[in-house]
Amino acid sequence: MDIDQDYTKNIQISKKTLLIDKLKKWARLTPSYFILGIWSLFTAFTILWVTASSFKSNRQLFKETWKIPTELHFENYVKAWTTVKMGTYFINSTIVVLSALVIVLFISAPVAYILSRVKFKGNNLILTLFIAGIGIPVQLLYIPLFVIMTDLGINNTMFGLGLLYVVVSIPFTVFILTGFFGSIPKELEEAGVIDGCSDFQVYWKIMFPLATPGLITAAIFNFIWLWNEYQIALVFINNPDLRTLPLGLYALSNAMQYTGDWVGLMAGVVIIMVPTILLYVILSEKMIAGITMGSVK
Template sequence: MGSLKDNQQFFNGKAWALPKFPLLWSNFSYTWETYHFGRYFVNSIVVTVGSMALALLLSATTGYVLARYTFKGSGLLYYFYISSLMIPAILTLVPMFFLFDTLHLTNSLTGLILLYAIGALPFGIFVIMGFFKSLPRELSESATMDGASHYGVFLRIMLPLAMPGLITVSIVNALSFWNEYPLALILMNDPGRYTLPVGLAVMQGEMQYRTEWGPLFAGLFISMVPILLLYAIFQSRINEGLVAGAVK
């Protein structure tokens, strides 16, 4: 409703009233072009999809090895991953920035993708490992007897059976990556590489004393639509994955 109004409709004391005709659909095009939301939108898609794919790959492979194979130090490695969930991300900002600056990964979408994927590993391993542990070992043993390699068992047998867990982790990560603000703000200083949350903050800062409420709400709506659609489409899968993981 707010994205279809002009400033006057906000200042008349009826901010919650329905927008008046004609509806200002031009707020969307104005925000998309004037405040470079098209560029921010593409950057967010690249970072979210890239981080989600990398995090899922690392979580699935690591969780599978820790769940199905026993080796010296496997328990210590698992608790090392899980213990990192107790460390507030805000405490890592300064050393993380200097590390990424030394590696020349600041002001880079690649650096942001790596950072997001690494940060999502503990949760992904925790959830996916539970699914792999619940699968009967007879399945992998039968596949091995039929001539399947370790990679074949993982890719053709175990991975499809753990699909509810993979989907749950993917959607939860996508929600987190799409809305993440502090890390993107710290790592990026090139306006051409801003993501949507940073772009919204920059947009509000550029307005100064001439706040354009309609375009600002339009920008917020643009940033919300993809993740709302994603959640609406996969909502049943998310619930299925969480419940199955809890029961198993």
């Protein structure tokens, strides 16, 4: 009887302990969840308000600022796309960002694979140099890069801008892909060698497909940064016809003091936001899987 009572008492103590631990955990995490929740609501509200405002007229925007538009003015997008040349800027951004993205992944993936799977003298030093490259402010490189690109004759060109995007994106991409390749079991690599695969075949037919979530994650991070990049394009692009979307939006916002077409500005903002939002919505699951994969060694 005493044994049963002691057992029951221990169970009750254990339940109380678990309950106290859960309450402590919730008390510790609640402020973080609260801040993230408020920030998420603010971000969602801002996106929805800008999108709704882009379908209003200028008169309705100032008269009924917080109301849902009763009539959709699609001409705002037509005007932003054609008259303000946002369509041209959209094509410029698409060409330079996608081409830079493909080249970055094409260069960074094999480099990260070798640094994570092949042990050689200076391996850690090279990886450290890539990590150090992430910490170098790109603003410090503007003057020497401007001089070099001018001497090469590629300043103020789409090719030159794409080349700069590739160079500044490689250190981060190599760093993040090194973790992904390092998390893949070595037995899969050894099985490929036993089956007669060469080193390149092991990389291309086994390791590269397995690292797809990591490649998608790196692609999304780079795309979002390059798609919204402003400073490098501002310094190295002077031709109005070669502007990217952020430069075009900045020019549009400056023109507002003369035209007052604020709904056109809202339409331009939506044009910039849509690709990144769609990319994240479509590939969010693979991105989360890639982040989880790269965190496990």
